[in-house]
Amino acid sequence: MGSTPKNVLAALTAALLWAFAFVAPAAVRPASELLLVTGRYSLFGLCGLWVLWRGRRQLRLIPVRRIVFGLWIGFVGYFVFYICVSYSATMDSGFITAVVVGSSPITIAVAGNFAEKRMSWRELVAPVILILIGLGLLSVSDLIQGEGRDGAGDSILAILLALGAMLTWSYFVVRNAQSQRTWETKPDPTLWAGLVAMGAGGASMVLLPFAIASTPPETFEPYPLFKIVAWCVFLGVIASWWGTLIWVKAAQGIPVPLVGPLLATETIFGAVLSLPVENRLPTGAEVTGALFVLAGIAVYLFFDVKNSRLRARSTDGGDGSRATASEMAAPT
Template identity: 80%
Template sequence: MGSTQRNVTAALTAALLWAFAFPAPAAVKPASELLLVTGRYSLFGLCGLYVLCRGRRQLRLMPMRRILFGLYIGFVGYFVFYICVSYSATMGSGFITAVIVGSSPITIAVAGNFAEKRMSWSELVAPVLLILSGLTLLSAVDFIHEGPSDRAHDSLLGILLAIMAMLTWSYFVVRNAQSQRTWETKPDPKIWAALVAMGAGGASMVLLPFAIATTPEETFSPYPLFKIIAWCVFLGVIGSWWGTYIWVKAAQGIPVPLVGPLLATETIFGAIMSLPAERRTPTWTEVGGALFILAGIAVYMAFDVKNSRSRGDGAGAEQKPDASDVPAAT
């Protein structure tokens, strides 16, 4: 029991570290979103490069197609994903972005059900309808309070980017899980995590000079510069790399029914932390939309836990594919 409590605490710690990604774009202003993304993942990629250098013997044993695939899903699942999150959070709201991205378990379930049916399609109807109701309500927030305006249109574009982030992350999780199951021999988790990190880091290193060149000059004043560097170090090294390590270690001892809810806390933490960064409180419309989405996730998890028990899945079978099969973090 004590071991389980320690693992749950560790998993919550990892979720909290990952959640800082949502308030970060507002917190680093006037730095650009691109500078935050490229700075964060350049450091994340350097962590991956260090691991690959130490494990070069294992890396040489991997087929080139697997190495390229690892780099590819790292680019899509991390770099492209966080580009969408960052611009969504600043054009709309980090709170709304976190809530929408938090609905990804439903899109993952729908996509995964086509490849490997885990539950009846009828069981997904209620969660999907609740999620869609929540997204509709969140999309109408600024139109309800302000009417058609540039701010409202920016917010709507921010929501579309958040949906893109949700779909991108879902694609990453499903493709990664499918590939791991089809390979006869799984790659070493540390080496695979490092490849994924390099996929995100490689693109970031290429674009970092452009991000610096297009960043507003006031960013390079002492305090804004310190702020963006501190956030990049925290997100890239502490959040992405160490948060992943903490999760992977903890996930090995977490009972199946707890894994989904623990992962869901990441976006809950992110939504809560985004509000102080934006210096506001949520509107009732936002609260209503968030509750619809949380209800949809809860209904889905209830069905998933029931199906897991009926199949007699072993502990850890329902771990997030990028955290059990492959160390990863948002």
Template identity: 80%
Template structure:
């Protein structure tokens, strides 16, 4: 039990580190969103490059198509995803971005259900309806308050947040599918390094342009210190170490807890965004967030029930004197 508690605390720590990505775009102003993304993932990619150089013998044993797929999935799931998150957070709100991206368990479930049926489609109706209602409430916030000049930015922020949600869902589903279908599983550290290089490669190419297109005031001492600090924190601590902590912790976390623990990332992100934006959430934002959280909660309840039902069916026959009760364990 103590080991499980430690793993849960480690997973929450990783989620909190990841959540800082939602507040960074507003915190580094006047630096551009592109500079934050390219700076962060250039450092993330360098961490991956260091690991790949040290593990070059094992890397040579991997088929080229798998190496290319690892780079591709890193580019889409990290670089493109955070481009959407960064511009969404500054066009709309870090709070709204975090809440909308937090609905990704449902899009992952929908995509995963097409690939391999995890639950009945009828069980997904209530979560999907609640989340759609929540997104609609979040998107009309500025219309309800009569701020037409902010409405366009709010809609753009919602659209980019939806893009981030779909991009992340694609990354999770494609990555999981590839790992399950490959006969020889890649070393987790090498795979993480390939993903990091996929995000970092694109970032390094665009970094000179990001620097050139950044407002001059960014290079004053204090703004420059802020952007460098945030890039180092997000790239090395948030991305690399956060991922490492999560991978290690997830090995000792029961399967039903994985989903709720991942969901805490966006909850942390929404909470952290409000002080940075120096405001409190509106009532429509609160209602929208609660609808989305309710949708995720309903989905998690069904998911836990299904996992337990499958474990009960696969448990040893009770009539067997030597039967051992089935235990919930992390199998990912």
């Protein structure tokens, strides 16, 4: 994976795998959202536990505070994030959930600009406005389609949950990047993925018995049971664990300005995949709102790439090293 084209292809593969998280909640009905989340991340956590056991000698060299931090961001960035995504997608629309969560590059940009100024605040105005217009169109369209007051209430709560997922994921990305920039010695990518997996898996294993007990009885009939087990295995082992490893390794050879566009493709994949599951075509307002969101992301990326090139030119006299996206690895 030495060349950028191969790394980009690998990162796109990871983004496609993660995008299935947006359609799984509707696909496993009548299983509860909590059962899907706890089942998925219990398997993800077991993968992490196996890796940490194999690398226990290296693990002992990592300070306890960093181990705790890895577990914490795994809990917040995976478990809490997907709780919000699952309930949002099943209460309303996987398409809208995917698009709202996909606006997180702007949230990351604002939070990241406070921590490490990458562009002027004036340059952030246009992308933020475009994103807000897009979210407004999606929200209004969804409320209009809601059936009565209960439908409208569900739509509002679903959008709030999607916004919660967006903020949670943004926190994960920014804190993960900040922490790794301040460490003199970065942990092995596989071990770090194992810690993150255990953070998500630990909470899931605790709640799994409750999730099973609160699941509708019809879920345990042969076909629904097969569906939920198959989706948990796919999301937990292939999408979460394998996708995480692909991203972490690929990100080591990807320039930082490419991180945003690659992460944004997860949203596009998720929105497209959700439509066949919901057995419908997107409405005009949804398409327009999504285009505004993507336009906002594109404008932000334009300024970010421009500023990155200016910074690179100003530091040409240095050691010639080039930052990569390894410290920004933040899959969902």
